[in-house]
Structures are given as structure tokens and as C-alpha cells.
Amino acid sequence: MVTTKTVVMRKMSTITIRRITISDLNQLMEIGKRTFAETFSAQNSDENLNKYLENGFSTKKLKTELTDKNSEFYFAELEDKIIGYLKINFGRSQTEIISENTLEIERIYVLKEFYGKKVGQLLYEKAIGIAKHKMVDAVWLGVWGENPRAIRFYEKNGFREFDNHIFKLGNKEQTDILMKLDLN
Numbered sequence: 001m002v003t004t005k006t007v008v009m010r011k012m013s014t015i016t017i018r019r020i021t022i023s024d025l026n027q028l029m030e031i032g033k034r035t036f037a038e039t040f041s042a043q044n045s046d047e048n049l050n051k052y053l054e055n056g057f058s059t060k061k062l063k064t065e066l067t068d069k070n071s072e073f074y075f076a077e078l079e080d081k082i083i084g085y086l087k088i089n090f091g092r093s094q095t096e097i098i099s100e101n102t103l104e105i106e107r108i109y110v111l112k113e114f115y116g117k118k119v120g121q122l123l124y125e126k127a128i129g130i131a132k133h134k135m136v137d138a139v140w141l142g143v144w145g146e147n148p149r150a151i152r153f154y155e156k157n158g159f160r161e162f163d164n165h166i167f168k169l170g171n172k173e174q175t176d177i178l179m180k181l182d183l184n
Helices: 022-043 046-056 059-066 119-133 148-156
Strands: 004-007 014-019 071-078 081-090 102-110 138-144 160-169 172-182
Touching: 014 119, 022 046, 022 059, 022 071, 022 081, 022 102, 046 160, 059 071, 071 119, 081 119, 102 119, 119 138, 138 148, 138 160, 148 172
Parallel strands: 102 138
Antiparallel strands: 004 014, 014 071, 071 081, 081 102, 138 172, 160 172
């Protein structure tokens, strides 16, 4: 994949989107834990959040995900600082099989200080570009029902709700809205 560059910040600052490799594991672990905690810590107990972070971003789990041929990760970087990331899945690596010919956006996370700066949009556009290149029928994702900012973001980009599922964070069950964008 070609690196995408788009000027969106100060006049001379460029955000770069680049594919993550196994050598980026520690940076992925760090940005993953930080952005997840920033997004969900206010609504969850420390115990549940810490348990999820420990398991969801463990070295073993991330190594497995990074070496999965049907999953891809991308960093958003600004002046050599990692400010967000994207994870997409295809085929059997999707967290749920909606269809064999779909792409799942499993994660788009951005550091809170960069909210509203179009970083999420750049990561989203990267996912859609890959989906079109792979000629999938649709792109889908799960978004927490209590995250109206993210729901509005996806609705603005043409996604529509089609179902829901339960996401377990520690001992707490949360409802995710499943949303889909048809590409055909």
C-alpha cells in the first residue's frame, strides 16, 4: 500500500498514514491503550478497563493480530508523533462474519488532543480506499451505543445501523450498534 499524505493541521504540518509492522508493536500497544482509556475510562470502572487493556493490548495478542494476513493496522503520524491508528479485518479475521466479501473497520482511535482535526477521517478514508481496492461489497463496524460522537461520524460518512451485539468490557456487558456502508 502507498503511504497517504494530507495537509490538515498547521500550514506546514502533514499527517502521514502508514502501515504498521511487527517492529511497531510497542508503539501500537502504547497508542492502543492510551486511546482506548481516553475514550472509555469515564464510563467504566478502573477494574474493568484495566482488565480489558491488559488482555486486549497484550504483546501476545497484538503479535497474533499483526501477523494475521487478513488484518491490517495503520498509524496516523504528525511530525513523527503517532496520533491515531486504524485496524481493519477481512474474511475469517472479521470479529463477526457478516459476509465473506466485506471489510470490517475494527478500530479507529485518535488521541483526544487531535479530535476535530480530521485525523479519524483520514484513517476512515484509508479503510474505504482499501475496501474499494479489494472490491468488497460493504464495509461494516461496531460502535458503542453510548458513543454519540462516533455514531454521528459514521452516519455522516453514509453508514446505517443494521443490527447490534454485546461487547464485554470486564464484567460489564455493553451494546454495540453494528453499522454498514454498501459499496455497490
